[in-house]
Amino acid sequence: MQLQRALTPGNKTDFLVEAAQTVSGLLLVGFLWTHMLFVASILLGIQAFDALAHFMERFRLLDLAVIFIILTVATHVGAVLRRIPGRWQEQKIVWKHAAIIRHPDTWSWLFQAVTGSAMLLLIIIHVFVVVYVGIDATLSADRVHSWMLGFYIVLLFLAEYHASVGLYRTLVKWGFVKRHSLKRVLTVITVCTIGLGLLSLWAFYSLGG
Amino acid sequence: MSQRQLTFHIFRYNPEEPDAKPRTQSYVLPEEPGMTLFIALNKIREEQDPTLKFDFVCRAGICGSCGMLINGKPTLACKTLTKDLPDRISLMPLPVFQLLGDLSVDTGTWFRHVSLRTEAWVHTEKRFDPMAEEERMSNDTALAIYEAERCIECGCCIGGCATANIKPGFIGAAGVNRVARFMVDPRDERSDQQYFDVVGSEDGIFGCIGLMACDDNCPIGIPLQGQLAYVRRKMAVAGWKR
Numbered sequence: 001m002q003l004q005r006a007l008t009p010g011n012k013t014d015f016l017v018e019a020a021q022t023v024s025g026l027l028l029v030g031f032l033w034t035h036m037l038f039v040a041s042i043l044l045g046i047q048a049f050d051a052l053a054h055f056m057e058r059f060r061l062l063d064l065a066v067i068f069i070i071l072t073v074a075t076h077v078g079a080v081l082r083r084i085p086g087r088w089q090e091q092k093i094v095w096k097h098a099a100i101i102r103h104p105d106t107w108s109w110l111f112q113a114v115t116g117s118a119m120l121l122l123i124i125i126h127v128f129v130v131v132y133v134g135i136d137a138t139l140s141a142d143r144v145h146s147w148m149l150g151f152y153i154v155l156l157f158l159a160e161y162h163a164s165v166g167l168y169r170t171l172v173k174w175g176f177v178k179r180h181s182l183k184r185v186l187t188v189i190t191v192c193t194i195g196l197g198l199l200s201l202w203a204f205y206s207l208g209g
Numbered sequence: 210m211s212q213r214q215l216t217f218h219i220f221r222y223n224p225e226e227p228d229a230k231p232r233t234q235s236y237v238l239p240e241e242p243g244m245t246l247f248i249a250l251n252k253i254r255e256e257q258d259p260t261l262k263f264d265f266v267c268r269a270g271i272c273g274s275c276g277m278l279i280n281g282k283p284t285l286a287c288k289t290l291t292k293d294l295p296d297r298i299s300l301m302p303l304p305v306f307q308l309l310g311d312l313s314v315d316t317g318t319w320f321r322h323v324s325l326r327t328e329a330w331v332h333t334e335k336r337f338d339p340m341a342e343e344e345r346m347s348n349d350t351a352l353a354i355y356e357a358e359r360c361i362e363c364g365c366c367i368g369g370c371a372t373a374n375i376k377p378g379f380i381g382a383a384g385v386n387r388v389a390r391f392m393v394d395p396r397d398e399r400s401d402q403q404y405f406d407v408v409g410s411e412d413g414i415f416g417c418i419g420l421m422a423c424d425d426n427c428p429i430g431i432p433l434q435g436q437l438a439y440v441r442r443k444m445a446v447a448g449w450k451r
């Protein structure tokens with residue numbers, strides 16, 4: 001026992017931060033998948049998409065969603081920051097470590113940090129655009145006819161990858177599942193959600209600019 | 210079948226020589242039937258380079274002293290057959306542990322520290338009565354304890370763990386497994402809150418980021434994912450109630 005330890009007896013903050021990371025992560029996965037389903041309503045036609053958008057705006061669900069996403073993303077980022085090796089020396093160690101031991105799950109953790117950081121930037125832009133411009137099928141169609149198409153494709157892949165790997169890791173850590181069957185299930189879900197997202201983008205694209 | 214020539218790329222470094230830099234040295238050896246890395250390394254030392262440092266004691270997967278990175282994978286050299294490896298074999302010492310030289314590391318000091326920090330002994334107020342009949346325990350409990358006790362402290366789960374590589378205080382899967390062993394033992398009278406003081410932190414179970422390199426690499430096949438999850442759930446409940 002050392003003085004500094006004796007003065008700060010074992011408390012539960014480490015547990016609470018871990019809980020915040022897990023819960024916010026799960027909420028974000030749920031949000032992402034719901035979001036992808038809503039966007040996919042364009043596959044049923046412009047009317048369906050706009051009706052859903054107007055419904056969300058009328059009952060202020062859009063505002064709620066924006067507030068929700070800002071709070072949960074902030075919590076998640078705040079909690080996971082502690083996991084990203086801060087010192088340059090530590091960064092070198094983990095990359096070298098992953099390269100030496102050639103362990104796929106270790107690589108996926110590093111990608112998790114990279115995709116997460118990239119996503120943060122893209123999500124901020126995405127939320128800004130939605131808040132300032134609103135949701136409307138023709139506007140979206142216009143947008144995917146610009147450089148924004150690439151933006152959406154990249155964001156789609158980053159988000160689905162990050163969500164699946166994060167969900168996998170959470171379930172494995174808390175131990176409710178067999179790892180290898182879980183990997184298979186999540187791969188299928190990821191392929192499906194990415195496919196759905198690409199289809200939706202294609203639907204917007206074919207509406208013309 | 211023609212005999213293979215194996216090329217070993219072995220990490221060489223002597224921390225006692227201040228000017229020495231880590232380097233890789235190559236040795237070529239003809240493969241023999243049933244050759245393990247224990248045999249191969251001893252042949253290299255006997256026939257080619259008496260300065261090469263590495264550890265073996267039991268050469269039967271029991272003592273846990275021969276853990277090293279074999280083509281990157283942390284595992285026991287004495288249990289590894291060369292026929293399961295490609296022609297080119299890279300050998301490095303386990304990270305995290307004090308490097309004694311070449312492939313030899315000191316796992317003992319690390320494990321002793323973890324044992325002390327996790328108080329890895331049965332805590333009880335009961336007096337031992339040598340004349341009394343032994344207390345009974347259900348077979349399932351005994352088996353659960355035995356499962357965790359099989360750990361040979363080889364350190365493969367520690368060397369392979371990214372967290373342990375950057376956090377010197379992290380007790381790793383072996384440390385958590387050790388605590389799990391006492392948690393299931395009815396003779397240990399510690400409460401969940403007392404266990405929380407020991408492992409309910411970033412240095413314990415909440416430092417684990419779930420990469421499962423430990424679970425993938427344990428040469429003894431201890432179900433580390435299950436052990437980590439068991440302790441995590443128990444400590445989450447204890448943390449919640451705190």
Ligand code: SF4
Nearest residue numbers: 370417418420421423
């Ligand atoms: S699961 Fe936890 S203990 Fe095991 S290698 Fe990963 S971080 Fe380390």
Ligand code: SF4
Nearest residue numbers: 360361363364366427
């Ligand atoms: S848990 Fe397995 S890998 Fe870790 S020290 Fe024990 S035997 Fe070795």
Ligand code: FES
Nearest residue numbers: 268272273275287
């Ligand atoms: S020499 Fe004892 S485990 Fe390999």
